[in-house]
Amino acid sequence: xxxxxxxxxxxxxxxxxxxxxxxxxxxxxxxxxxxxxxxxxxxxxxxxxxxxxxxxxxxxxxxxxxxxxxxxxxxxxxxxxxxxxxxxxxxxxxxxxxxxxxxxxxxxxxxxxxxxxxxxxxxxxxxxxxxxxxxxxxxxxxxxxxxxxxxxxxxxxxxxxxxxxxxxxxxxxxxxxxxxxxxxxxxxxxxxxxxxxxxxxxxxxxxxxxxxxxxxxxxxxxxxxxxxxxxxxxxxxxxxxxxxxxxxxxxxxxxxxxxxxxxxxxxxxxxxxxxxxxxxxxxxxxxxxxxxxxxxxxxxxxxxxxxxxxxxxxxxxxxxxxxxxxxxxxxxxxxxxxxxxxxxxxxxxxxxxxxxxxxxxxxxxxxxxxxxxxxxxxxxxxxxxxxxxxxxxxxxxxxxxxxxxxxxxxxxxxxxxxxxxxxxxxxxxxxxxxxxxxxxxxxxxxxxxxxxxxx
Amino acid sequence: xxxxxxxxxxxxxxxxxxxxxxxxxxxxxxxxxxxxxxxxxxxxxxxxxxxxxxxxxxxxxxxxxxxxxxxxxxxxxxxxxxxxxxxxxxxxxxxxxxxxxxxxxxxxxxxxxxxxxxxxxxxxxxxxxxxxxxxxxxxxxxxxxxxxxxxxxxxxxxxxxxxxxxxxxxxxxxxxxxxxxxxxxxxxxxxxxxxxxxxxxxxxxxxxxxxxxxxxxxxxxxxxxxxxxxxxxxxxxxxxxxxxxxxxxxxxxxxxxxxxxxxxxxxxxxxxxxxxxxxxxxxxxxxxxxxxxxxxxxxxxxxxxxxxxxxxxxxxxxxxxxxxxxxxxxxxxxxxxxxxxxxxxxxxxxxxxxxxxxxxxxxxxxxxxxxxxxxxxxxxxxxxxxxxxxxxxxxxxxxxxxxxxxxxxxxxxxxxxxxxxxxxxxxxxxxxxxxxxxxxxxxxxxxxxxxxxxx
Numbered sequence: 089x090x091x092x093x094x095x096x097x098x099x100x101x102x103x104x105x106x107x108x109x110x111x112x113x114x115x116x117x118x119x120x121x122x123x124x125x126x127x128x129x130x131x132x133x134x135x136x137x138x139x140x141x142x143x144x145x146x147x148x149x150x151x152x153x154x155x156x157x158x159x160x161x162x163x164x165x166x167x168x169x170x171x172x173x174x175x176x177x178x179x180x181x182x183x184x185x186x187x188x189x190x191x192x193x194x195x196x197x198x199x200x201x202x203x204x205x206x207x208x209x210x211x212x213x214x215x216x217x218x219x220x221x222x223x224x225x226x227x228x229x230x231x232x233x234x235x236x237x238x239x240x241x242x243x244x245x246x247x248x249x250x251x252x253x254x255x256x257x258x259x260x261x262x263x264x265x266x267x268x269x270x271x272x273x274x275x276x277x278x279x280x281x282x283x284x285x286x287x288x289x290x291x292x293x294x295x296x297x298x299x300x301x302x303x304x305x306x307x308x309x310x311x312x313x314x315x316x317x318x319x320x321x322x323x324x325x326x327x328x329x330x331x332x333x334x335x336x337x338x339x340x341x342x343x344x345x346x347x348x349x350x351x352x353x354x355x356x357x358x359x360x361x362x363x364x365x366x367x368x369x370x371x372x373x374x375x376x377x378x379x380x381x382x383x384x385x386x387x388x389x390x391x392x393x394x395x396x397x398x399x400x401x402x403x404x405x406x407x408x409x410x411x412x413x414x415x416x417x418x419x420x421x422x423x424x425x426x427x428x429x430x431x432x433x434x435x436x437x438x439x440x441x442x443x444x445x446x447x448x449x450x451x452x453x454x455x456x457x458x459x460x461x462x463x464x465x466x467x468x469x470x471x472x473x474x475x476x477x478x479x480x481x482x483x484x485x486x487x488x489x490x491x492x493x494x495x496x497x498x499x500x501x502x503x504x505x506x507x508x509x510x511x512x513x514x515x516x517x518x519x520x521x522x523x524x525x526x527x528x529x530x531x532x533x534x535x536x537x538x539x540x541x542x543x
Numbered sequence: 544x545x546x547x548x549x550x551x552x553x554x555x556x557x558x559x560x561x562x563x564x565x566x567x568x569x570x571x572x573x574x575x576x577x578x579x580x581x582x583x584x585x586x587x588x589x590x591x592x593x594x595x596x597x598x599x600x601x602x603x604x605x606x607x608x609x610x611x612x613x614x615x616x617x618x619x620x621x622x623x624x625x626x627x628x629x630x631x632x633x634x635x636x637x638x639x640x641x642x643x644x645x646x647x648x649x650x651x652x653x654x655x656x657x658x659x660x661x662x663x664x665x666x667x668x669x670x671x672x673x674x675x676x677x678x679x680x681x682x683x684x685x686x687x688x689x690x691x692x693x694x695x696x697x698x699x700x701x702x703x704x705x706x707x708x709x710x711x712x713x714x715x716x717x718x719x720x721x722x723x724x725x726x727x728x729x730x731x732x733x734x735x736x737x738x739x740x741x742x743x744x745x746x747x748x749x750x751x752x753x754x755x756x757x758x759x760x761x762x763x764x765x766x767x768x769x770x771x772x773x774x775x776x777x778x779x780x781x782x783x784x785x786x787x788x789x790x791x792x793x794x795x796x797x798x799x800x801x802x803x804x805x806x807x808x809x810x811x812x813x814x815x816x817x818x819x820x821x822x823x824x825x826x827x828x829x830x831x832x833x834x835x836x837x838x839x840x841x842x843x844x845x846x847x848x849x850x851x852x853x854x855x856x857x858x859x860x861x862x863x864x865x866x867x868x869x870x871x872x873x874x875x876x877x878x879x880x881x882x883x884x885x886x887x888x889x890x891x892x893x894x895x896x897x898x899x900x901x902x903x904x905x906x907x908x909x910x911x912x913x914x915x916x917x918x919x920x921x922x923x924x925x926x927x928x929x930x931x932x933x934x935x936x937x938x939x940x941x942x943x944x945x946x947x948x949x950x951x952x953x954x955x956x957x958x959x960x961x962x963x964x965x966x967x968x969x970x971x972x973x974x975x976x977x978x979x980x981x982x983x984x985x986x987x988x989x990x991x992x993x994x995x996x997x998x
Contacts, residue, residue, distance in 0.1 A: 130755035186960030213754035268727035299668035300585035505641030
């Protein structure tokens with residue numbers, strides 16, 4: 089007989105004479121003459137309750153069934169007299185696939201710290217919290233693809249191994265096929281030149297936007313930053329849409345629409361899993377999410393943001409002056425205290441932004457934007473791109489970038505150049521927003537951080 | 544006024560008094576008193592035809608409009624008197640975003656060789672063929688997510704940077720944050736131990752299948768193989784489903800269902816783009832695809848396949864004997880000549896397969912399967928995994944693998960182990976199947992091969 093997933097069993101339209109479920113035992117309680125088994129198969133947060141009468145045969149099997157064991161149970165799906173569940177199973181047979189030794193199995197029924205669970209990242213998706221997390225992670229990824237596909241954006245796989253450094257700013261991992269300590273001259277190496285792990289697919293995505301119109305990437309990116317903070321990992325996933333024939337206002341519109349779509353989608357599709365986080369992880373989660381959904385995001389130029397900060401009468405750790413990059417304390421003040429909702433700050437000083445952002449008519453700012461969200465800080469960073477070849481070349485000159493290295497990028501401005509804009513969103517940041525989880529290590533299956541490469 | 548995508552314009556339900564389109568000029572033909580412009584914006588293979596009357600102002604703009612220029616045209620959408628299109632635009636205004644110098648723009652209206660287009664991979668998506676390719680690539684990726692989401696599989700991002708070598712077989716790229724030539728002792732490096740780019744997410748995916756039930760990965764994988772062939776690249780995308788409570792037959796069922804779903808989806812969603820390949824690239828494409836769709840795949844044990852090959856009366860380059868790995872010539876004979884349809888060969892000799900495949904009762908074969916497809920060869924490779932701790936440890940011992948390195952993998956067999964199975968499919972192989980393209984470099988946006996890391 090075919091297995092029925094527990095999610096489907098719990099949503100059954102009516103009783104079933106014959107049902108087979110398979111999963112991992114969360115708890116077993118023995119009573120006189122029968123036992124209760126709570127079974128979970130990962131298809132949903134919820135367990136199905138199995139009541140199974142004792143016979144000598146059943147009892148000998150139940151002896152081997154403890155928390156964590158993998159079992160198959162057949163029986164009848166019946167209305168549950170208990171509270172909180174519509175259906176339960178009257179078990180007829182139980183078979184053990186794999187036992188879990190109760191002395192050594194690390195996930196006994198009790199709360200475990202996130203720190204401890206990180207040391208068993210291979211087992212933590214069997215807990216309620218991390219099962220919920222990774223179901224939400226999966227659904228959020230589906231939602232991203234759906235959002236862009238519905239709008240006619242094409243998904244592009246930009247390269248992971250790259251010879252170019254998008255941000256013009258270091259901290260990249262090197263990739264090599266040479267042994268450590270071997271003669272490391274690039275011409276002996278696999279690609280015949282230095283190779284790195286990408287920090288952004290933007291430059292490649294621009295080539296596709298200027299061909300297919302509207303595109304997005306969704307793939308892993310890397311930073312070799314030696315920071316051990318709750319917000320940094322060496323490997324994370326990023327979404328980068330890029331639109332031809334679009335300006336900075338279009339870019340902000342797209343970002344706002346996307347964020348709202350994703351939150352709505354997760355609330356609709358993962359109610360049980362989100363509820364777990366709202367109950368146990370962040371009591372304010374629902375308010376935060378409603379706050380993001382209910383109103384238009386504030387939009388203000390950087391220059392105005394500096395004014396507001398200067399007039400706020402706050403003593404910031406980093407003094408506020410025009411030309412500085414906004415620090416987390418400033419960003420949090422703007423969205424949490426001043427506007428009390430998500431805020432786009434746009435038109436940043438040219439001097440603190442990369443070469444590819446479009447220079448505004450004032451000559452000293454660029455058409456850049458950051459989307460700041462309560463509790464998370466920067467969720468999105470984007471810009472209209474510089475489509476004018478002469479201005480772009482001027483900027484590259486100022487910043488000491490070699491035209492030769494970017495010959496192909498510059499070609500897109502030589503041949504049929506057009507206004508275009510895009511942004512990047514860290515996938516894990518978005519997950520932290522929708523779950524309230526504050527450590528990025530707890531939203532990634534197997535996080536990569538300095539001195540940590542287990543699993 | 545808002546831009547209308549050309550795909551939407553061509554599918555309009557009725558005429559429109561006002562329309563604005565933006566895109567790249569494919570051709571311009573001047574007549575007495577008016578000009579024809581064929582415009583493409585990447586949203587579809589098809590161009591929209593614009594007829595625009597000459598006025599002194601229009602003529603001065605048209606002088607700057609050649610093949611490859613990016614323009615905005617406003618006008619009226621009217622029924623086309625011409626053949627092959629329902630709608631055309633009577634242009635009123637034309638504005639140039641970016642010109643394309645007709646002397647130096649490499650994509651003049653003529654056929655270009657694939658070899659040449661690889662040297663301008665940043666511009667080739669502006670051609671009909673590569674525009675079609677990358678729209679199909681995008682749709683195929685969407686179809687994969689849809690297929691698994693509809694079946695209740697969860698999408699898992701397994702790590703790209705890894706400390707473990709899934710296949711137990713080398714050819715991996717190293718990842719380091721150390722400068723070339725620096726003291727390369729692993730304890731000085733970012734992760735404090737040797738790090739590589741993943742060749743497969745399977746081992747990690749197994750951990751999630753044994754928690755969430757049914758999962759899949761879809762991400763980049765890497766091989767540092769120094770092979771310059773039409774079938775090898777250093778970076779490619781792979782899909783790896785993994786199912787708890789499943790055996791080898793379930794695994795083959797899933798693969799067959801997936802392949803058929805993907806082909807059907809692409810035929811339904813990308814008819815124009817597929818037609819281009821059927822017309823210009825592979826005249827037999829439609830027959831190949833229909834052949835895959837119309838019948839059940841053949842399934843036969845390896846031992847039987849060896850028998851058939853031995854009795855085939857063919858002189859193969861590699862002599863056939865039990866225990867050998869099948870070569871391309873054998874695989875092609877089986878699916879192209881013997882069965883004339885896709886073939887699953889299963890239950891391969893243990894000695895030629897990795898440690899994690901489940902040992903069959905005969906003790907000399909494992910529950911492995913390869914799906915062989917006409918023209919492509921191996922499209923899918925998978926297995927039921929060894930869930931029995933003692934057997935797995937025995938296999939690892941035979942193969943000299945360290946238990947310590949795989950402590951977390953072994954944990955999954957210590958605690959609630961269960962039968963499970965999965966497979967890997969190369970995304971690019973599938974794209975080659977649905978387009979008939981024979982060089983893998985032509986199905987990837989920016990291919991990575993030995994001595995080639997441009998863009």
